[in-house]
Amino acid sequence: MGQTLAEKIFASHLRDEPFQGTKILNLDRVLCHEITTPIAIADLIWREKDRVFDRDKLKVVIDHVTPSKDTKTATQAKILRDWARRHEIPDFFDVGRNGVCHALFPEKGYIRPGFTVIMGDSHTCTHGAFGAFAAGVGTTDLEVGILKGVCAFREPATIRVNLNGTLSAGVYAKDVILHVIGQLGVNGATDRVIEFRGPIVDQMSMEARMTLCNMAVEAGGTSGVCMPDMTTVEYLWEFIQDEFSSKEAALTEYQKWVSDVDAVYASTLDIDVSDLEPQVTYDYKPDCVKSVKEMAGTPVDQVYIGTCTNGRIEDLRQAAAILKGKTIADSVRGILSPATPKVFSDAMAEGIIQIFMDSGFCVTNPTCGACLGMSNGVLAEGEVAAATSNRNFNGRMGKGGMVHLMSPESAAATALTGVITDARTL
Amino acid sequence: MQKKFGGSAIFLDRSDINTDEIIPAKYLTEVTKEALQPYILEDLKLDGFDPKGDDLKNATVVITRENFGCGSSREHAPWVFEVNDVHTVIAESYARIFRQNMFNCGMLAIELPKESIDELMQLQTSGKVSVAVNLEAGQIKAVAGGQEKLFSFAISQFDKALVEAGGWVEFADARY
Numbered sequence: 001m002g003q004t005l006a007e008k009i010f011a012s013h014l015r016d017e018p019f020q021g022t023k024i025l026n027l028d029r030v031l032c033h034e035i036t037t038p039i040a041i042a043d044l045i046w047r048e049k050d051r052v053f054d055r056d057k058l059k060v061v062i063d064h065v066t067p068s069k070d071t072k073t074a075t076q077a078k079i080l081r082d083w084a085r086r087h088e089i090p091d092f093f094d095v096g097r098n099g100v101c102h103a104l105f106p107e108k109g110y111i112r113p114g115f116t117v118i119m120g121d122s123h124t125c126t127h128g129a130f131g132a133f134a135a136g137v138g139t140t141d142l143e144v145g146i147l148k149g150v151c152a153f154r155e156p157a158t159i160r161v162n163l164n165g166t167l168s169a170g171v172y173a174k175d176v177i178l179h180v181i182g183q184l185g186v187n188g189a190t191d192r193v194i195e196f197r198g199p200i201v202d203q204m205s206m207e208a209r210m211t212l213c214n215m216a217v218e219a220g221g222t223s224g225v226c227m228p229d230m231t232t233v234e235y236l237w238e239f240i241q242d243e244f245s246s247k248e249a250a251l252t253e254y255q256k257w258v259s260d261v262d263a264v265y266a267s268t269l270d271i272d273v274s275d276l277e278p279q280v281t282y283d284y285k286p287d288c289v290k291s292v293k294e295m296a297g298t299p300v301d302q303v304y305i306g307t308c309t310n311g312r313i314e315d316l317r318q319a320a321a322i323l324k325g326k327t328i329a330d331s332v333r334g335i336l337s338p339a340t341p342k343v344f345s346d347a348m349a350e351g352i353i354q355i356f357m358d359s360g361f362c363v364t365n366p367t368c369g370a371c372l373g374m375s376n377g378v379l380a381e382g383e384v385a386a387a388t389s390n391r392n393f394n395g396r397m398g399k400g401g402m403v404h405l406m407s408p409e410s411a412a413a414t415a416l417t418g419v420i421t422d423a424r425t426l
Numbered sequence: 427m428q429k430k431f432g433g434s435a436i437f438l439d440r441s442d443i444n445t446d447e448i449i450p451a452k453y454l455t456e457v458t459k460e461a462l463q464p465y466i467l468e469d470l471k472l473d474g475f476d477p478k479g480d481d482l483k484n485a486t487v488v489i490t491r492e493n494f495g496c497g498s499s500r501e502h503a504p505w506v507f508e509v510n511d512v513h514t515v516i517a518e519s520y521a522r523i524f525r526q527n528m529f530n531c532g533m534l535a536i537e538l539p540k541e542s543i544d545e546l547m548q549l550q551t552s553g554k555v556s557v558a559v560n561l562e563a564g565q566i567k568a569v570a571g572g573q574e575k576l577f578s579f580a581i582s583q584f585d586k587a588l589v590e591a592g593g594w595v596e597f598a599d600a601r602y
Contacts, residue, residue, distance in 0.1 A: 018601070019583035035454050036500065042457065043595070065455070072455035079457065122499040122523060138501035138527035144598045152526075152584065152594070186442055187493035191522055220496065222522055284471065285442055372451040372498075393446045393497060395469040 002260025004158045005225050006193040009133040009257065013116045015150050023155050025133075028115040030145040032060045033101050036120030038079040040143035052087045053149035059110050060084045061093040063101050064368040069375045099340030099366035102126040102308035106210060107340055109239025113228035113254040118142065118151050123308050123390065124223075125216040129209035130236075131228035131257050133193070136217060156222045157266035158193045158259075159184070163200035165274030170424045172318065173208035174310055174388065174407035176200065177215045178279035182289035183269060190220035192266055195259065200273055201226055206235040207314040214309045215390050218286040228254040278422055280386075281405040284394040292410050292422040301383040302333045303415035304397070305361075305408055307371045310388035311339030313346050315408040320352040322412035322423050323359040329418030334361035335377045341366060361415070373398045386414040427592050429513045431534050431559040433486030435568070437547055440472050443490060444497035445524060447471065449506045451498070459505040466506045487514045487557045489546050495524025504531050514559060516566070518543050529585040530594040534559065536566065536579045545575060561589065 003011070016024040030053075037060075044050045052058055060080065068074035077094075084092035093104060102123050105111060113131035117124060120142040127134035137151060145151050161180055180194075194216045201209065209226045216224030226232075233240075233250045244250040278292040305311070305319050316338060328334045336356045338344040344366060347353050356363055370377030371389040379385055379401030388411050392403040404420060413423035447470045449462060456462055467477045476482070488507070494517040495503055504527045507515070515528065516536045528535035536559075538546075546568055549555050553571030560567070566577045581589075591597040 016602070019587070021582065022584035024602070038457050039459070039501075047595070047599075049599070070455075072457075075457060076455060120499055120501075122497065124499075136499040136523055138499055138504070138523060138530060140501060140527065140530035140594050144594055147595075148598055148602045150598065150602055154582075186496055187519065187521070190493070190519065220493065220521060372446075374451055374454070391446070391497065393444050394471045395450055396446055399450070399469065 001264060002262035004195065004259040004263040004265070005131060005227065005257050006133055006156060006158055006223070009114055009116060010155050012114065021154055022152055024150050024152050025116050027118060027145055027149050027151055028057060029110060029117040030058050030142065030149070031101060031105055031117065031119035031124065032058060032080065032142070033064055033121060034062045034076045034080040035064045036139050036142060038076050040139045040146060041079055041083045043143055044147060049147055052089070052146055055087055055089045057149065058089050058146065059091045059105050060089055061098050061101050061104055062095070063098055063104070065375045066098055066367050067095050097341060099343070100308045100311055100368055102210070102214065103312055103339035103343065106130065107342055109236055112236065113232060114257045118145050122217045123214055125221060126210050126214040126308060128216070128223040128225035129206060129213040130232055131225060131254065133223050133225070135222050154191060156191050156193045158195050159189055160195045160197055160265040160268045162268065162270045163196060163198040163273055164270065165200065165272040167200060167273055168276070170409060171273070171276050171278055172407045172409065173204060173211040175276060175279040176273055177212045178281065178289045178405065179276055180271065181215060181219045181287050183271070184219040186218065186285050186287045187220040189216065192221055194219065194221040194224045196224060196226050202229065205314060206231060207312040210312070211309055215286070218390060227258045278407060278410050280410065280420060281392045284392055286390070286392055286405065292406065292420060295404065295420045296422055298404070298420040299384065299418060300332060300386045300404070300414055300420065302335065302377065302379060302385040303411050304335050304370050304377055304385055304387040304389065305411050306337030306339060307368070307389040308339065309390040310408050311337060311343065313343050315388065316343065316347050316352050319408040319412035320355040322409055322426070323416070324355050326359055326416055328360040328415040331418040332415050334359070334415045335364060335370060336361045337364045337367060337369060337376065339366055370397055372396060386411050386420060428590055429532050431514045431561065432557045434484050435487040435489050435555040435557050436481050436485035437550060438470070438472060438475070438488060438490040439547060440490070441492035442496055443470065443494055445495055445500050445503040446497055448495065448503040449500065454500060454502055459509050462502055462506040463509045466510050486511050487516065488512055489543065490515070490517045491543065492518045494520050496521035499523045501527045501531070504528050504533055508533060514557065516546070529588040532589055532591070532593040534589060536581065538577055538579055542577050549573060549575060561586070
């Protein structure tokens with residue numbers, strides 16, 4: 001019987017099985033940010049165990065509220081900063097070099113096929129785009145990860161999602177994943193890995209694959225995964241070229257993680273995306289999904305483009321193509337937060353930042369900020385946002401606010417008109 | 427050290443209650459668990475629910491529906507229960523990270539089938555519901571106004587070991 005990618009990673013990283021069905025895995029990466037890590041650090045100090053299992057496997061960033069907005073967030077940043085310095089963690093990203101964790105760490109080449117990755121952040125599933133097993137965890141799991149380099153999991157079965165057909169112009173990875181979540185429901189993949197397969201995924205860039213995997217948790221999934229292929233190798237090549245004699249050699253090595261043809265799945269979902277239209281959420285759950293056409297005309301107060309879902313250069317290019325030479329509606333506040341400094345500077349070099357600014361957008365530094373209502377664009381009671389983020393929970397971007405999730409192209413079109421708009425109708 | 431379980435129950439009769447509702451992100455800037463205490467379930471969208479009411483103040487058990495604790499990985503959600511003396515949650519199902527966070531903190535996330543949760547909800551009509559948990563026997567006894575109902579539950583050996591050890595740090599530290 002063959003194995004899935006997740007099963008191969010579990011088998012190769014198994015440290016212990018204290019009870020049947022409980023797998024203690026060795027970790028290749030423990031990622032840390034300033035919201036969930038400080039309490040782990042404080043607890044380690046209290047236990048007189050202020051140690052790290054391997055400083056090179058820890059990657060640390062201040063990203064949720066940065067630069068700090070008040071004394072409390074400054075304190076969180078300081079706890080993380082002091083800890084990173086104390087343990088001489090080489091890969092620590094502070095103001096000026098910091099960006100949204102799930103965009104920054106892949107961009108630095110830290111995530112490789114076959115890796116085990118945890119972070120005290122639910123959207124850690126993003127990194128499965130590289131053929132890794134990447135799971136969000138709480139602070140206690142993070143703390144044990146930092147100290148011991150292990151994490152416990154029930155071995156998840158895998159749901160295979162075959163994405164077939166051809167994507168129409170104006171339909172993107174975000175529309176696909178919203179549609180998939182609509183099909184699975186918000187707990188349809190609980191204790192499962194979602195494996196994204198098929199010609200649509202094969203043709204996707206790493207950025208688009210990260211958008212897919214980023215939202216696996218919105219269906220309850222432990223990790224989203226894509227199979228490593230030449231696109232993965234090309235993305236990583238600048239970081240791995242000393243390890244392999246050629247790209248083909250890297251591909252051969254990485255493909256050992258690809259799910260076997262006779263692997264067994266918990267279930268399989270076949271979706272032909274050829275007729276898929278741009279998607280948008282309504283209500284307060286990410287599985288409440290409709291076509292943008294059905295929601296067209298709904299007024300919004302704010303348009304937010306950025307986040308770990310859709311703040312990468314490809315996303316900004318798509319939005320800029322819509323905004324170019326136009327002005328956003330007077331009734332709308334447009335906010336762009338490029339996800340990383342590299343995205344920001346690439347966007348400047350390509351003239352994208354200028355397009356956003358000329359259209360009336362405010363451009364902020366890279367940060368998670370407004371996506372979870374912490375800074376840089378919080379909604380007032382009763383306000384409505386169109387956002388390229390991943391959660392539309394009640395109060396997510398501010399108490400009493402409503403969030404409609406959509407692709408960068410739909411968000412840009414919505415900014416121009418002030419009402420939810422299918423970009424293809426402009 | 428093992429925590430105390432059971433006690434007076436509050437019913438949150440809705441599925442998909444997320445961790446943003448349990449503890450809004452704006453409070454994640456706190457660096458102690460105790461500081462979260464006043465903000466429990468502040469943004470919960472549920473008719474008739476009052477986050478400042480006596481029902482919640484007196485409760486040490488939460489009884490709820492499907493997919494409880496979905497969304498963010500924030501352990502602040504179990505913590506805000508912990509610092510409000512709620513150490514037991516009984517639900518039809520949980521989001522994975524929340525469930526693990528509960529056991530990692532040495533708290534109980536018990537799963538019961540929908541029919542049992544329905545029965546528990548029904549029991550409210552007889553008066554205030556109080557729940558006793560027998561971890562060894564895997565049994566819950568719910569009492570209200572002279573009425574009594576028994577339910578069996580199962581938790582994994584690992585989760586039970588975490589509860590007995592007082593949490594994952596204690597378990598892992600002794601072993602790895």
